[in-house]
Amino acid sequence: MRILIVGAGALGGLVGAHLAEAGEDVVLLEINQARVRLLSEEGLLISQEGQPxxxxxxxxVSSLDGIEPVDLVFISVxxxxxxxxxxxxxxxxxxxTLFLSMQNGIGNTETMAGIVGPERVLCGITYHSIQHVGPNRLRYRAGIKPIQIAPYDRRIRPxxxxxxxxxxxxxxxxxxxxxxxxVIWQKLLHNAVVxxxxxxxxLTCREMLADEDLMAFMRALCDEIVAVMRARGVPIVDEEDPFRPVIGSLKALGKNRPSMWQDLARGQLTEIDAINGAIVKEARRLGLDAPHCWALTRFIHSRERQKILKKREMAQRVEQAAARAARPGPARPLRAGAGGGMPEGRVPLRTAPRLKEMVRAYYRDLAEADRDPKRRVACCSTLGPVEIVRAFGYVPYFPENHAALIGASRQASRYIPRALAEGFTQFVNSGMACDIGALLAGDSPLVTAxxxxxxxxxxxxxxNTADGLSLIPWFGFYGEHYGIPVLGLHPPALLGTVEPLDVDAAVQQHLRLIERLERLTGEKLDMDRLAEVTAHSARAAALWEEIIELGAHVPSPLTLFDLLVHMAPIVMMRGTPEAVEYYEILKAELEDRVAQRIEAVPGERHRLYWEGPPVWGALRVLAKLFLDHKAVVVASTFSGKFALTGMDPDNPIESLARTYTSVFTNRSDDYKADFLMTEFERFGVDAVVYHDGRTTPEYSNVRYGLGARVARRTGLPSLFLEADSHDLRLFSIDGIRRQLEDFIDGPARREGARAGRGGADA
Known part of the structure; x- marks a missing residue:
């Protein structure tokens, strides 16, 4: 049979693959050119749960030019x-030609019948659960019931x-x-409620289950729809409690959100009219009211309009920011070693010029604060309580960020020897060594940049030692060098569950920090100011998490290298309205990429997760390598640890204590293993790269076997790299390039490898 499938998404791809394997003559029509190219060149990889x-x-194809007439059209949009x-x-x-629909909601077959005639339309329903787990990968679970197909005119013909x-x-x-x-109405009940x-x-399905008020609303919504179904004569699956099967669906979906939320997040139209809107129409035909469905339909349409308007507004702001940043400025080029600097070659983000403008403004303000005797500067760790620091009127400076700039510009070899001459060993945290070396040398990339x-x-x-014990000697050196007070937070460490006692201990340390800063400044902490700063941090962190989450889309609109660049505001400007505004603009641009299916890595074929610190001195090399191999590194715990959750401006001190104690680097190995497995599933990765930084064991979670345990539990191909975050003398860039190339393209990618440590171990 000659079959045309319109829409090469999850359902269209799965059905098309099965029919093609069976020898049918199948053509898929898809408007997304990148997807057409990928599926044509690479095919579709499918797997049933538990099978190879x-x-x-x-x-x-993207056009029907030259396509012979078909016997069946399957609509999958x-x-x-x-x-x-x-x-x-x-x-x-x-x-x-017959036309078959297995779409969500009701009214689709009526639309088709109005175009081609009722005698040519078939209505179908499937219970298959299908997930995109890669750009051309589908994983599915067979339906609990068979597919059902019925003729629209109810006449079964040969x-x-x-x-x-x-x-x-x-x-x-x-x-x-x-x-x-x-059957369609029974499935519609679940879709229209959830x-x-x-x-x-x-909210996710799990979060809705935990909300008593929301569950009461959903039960009332369910009763309203059941009344319409009974008036139509539709049998109810559970007459005793029609809401019980809906609860079962929520439990099965767990942490997931339905596709309607995803459509709104992308600024796209939803299927609300074919679901709740259609129920309202049917209720009216039957002489019933459906006020809950009517209200939800209006709410969703309002959100659709607002999202579209927001996208237009943000697009204008992106263009304005790019235009401002394009004006010539006094900034001088960064002096960098060969191959240094931040990576290029990916599809560039239009917000990048705005970011450069913000970072330049931050450093100029920092320099002005340094010169102004009426202003104060605090040296602060990146996951330290910057909200308290800002509330006391200090301008924060981040040595770890300075070290990253030195590493990315490949200047660490200029400064680390100066730290070694001061008595530091080659085994200390290389970020600390290059930052302190620059301090001792009286030089910095900040001068030229x-x-x-x-x-x-x-x-x-x-x-705050929640982000590593090496901060104690690092910041201690600043105290000795400048003769200044050093105030440290030492929260309970390596936590599985963060218990109330742990939070209480952290709160006491925060209160002691506040007391010492009050003595230093001679000022009482302004709680209103702290609440204001905390609110900005909470909003920026929430936006950062939403930006990271967009990497779960296939194709991904961003890469880890984008995240490493655009994490600057959440690190350096956390607690300011500027960080919030920037991430609103960046998120809008990325959502637009998702809606248009713009790939950060053109022709995306492989999805990888990077665990461990970045190799700052090899960013450009690695970005080009992954780009050339059409591999996108979609996420990393390094960028993810700044998605700080739980900050509450109404309870700032306790919420800050809880948040900074709960960061990923301060958790137990069991917690980290569970977290990583959730991350791999969340982002649909097909391989993992674990970086063991030679001088940064607190940021490398594979040194004591964690990575190997996770690899065995997930079955994902895993590469274990030994390199370093800053010191290029401790490894060979050509060596890690060869290891990654072999891993991505060779047998190692399929079977797993432990490069540099004696062969396979996954």
């Missing part, structure tokens, strides 16, 4: 696209039976029945 993956080669999709297929149709037989030959258990109206509620609230005199002279140093 297999590659299916497909014919995927969003409900609001049904009419356009049906009309797009007409050039490949003949008078006997050609309709033939469609069912084709599906069965393809391994898709299928029944042809006269009518599936009842989808819009999650979309409006932004931003036209300032260099790092400022702080009046106090504040750190």
């Amino acid at each position: 993956e297999r590659r299916v080669h497909l014919q995927v 969003k409900s609001h696209q049904t009419e356009n999709a049906t009309r797009a297929a007409l050039p490949a149709a003949k008078p006997s 050609e309709v039976e033939a469609v069912g037989e084709v599906f069965r030959r393809a391994g898709l258990e299928t029944n042809v029945v006269p009518d599936i109206d009842h 989808n819009p509620t999650s979309a409006v609230t932004g 931003y036209g300032i005199d260099g790092p400022p002279r702080p009046q106090v140093a504040v750190y």
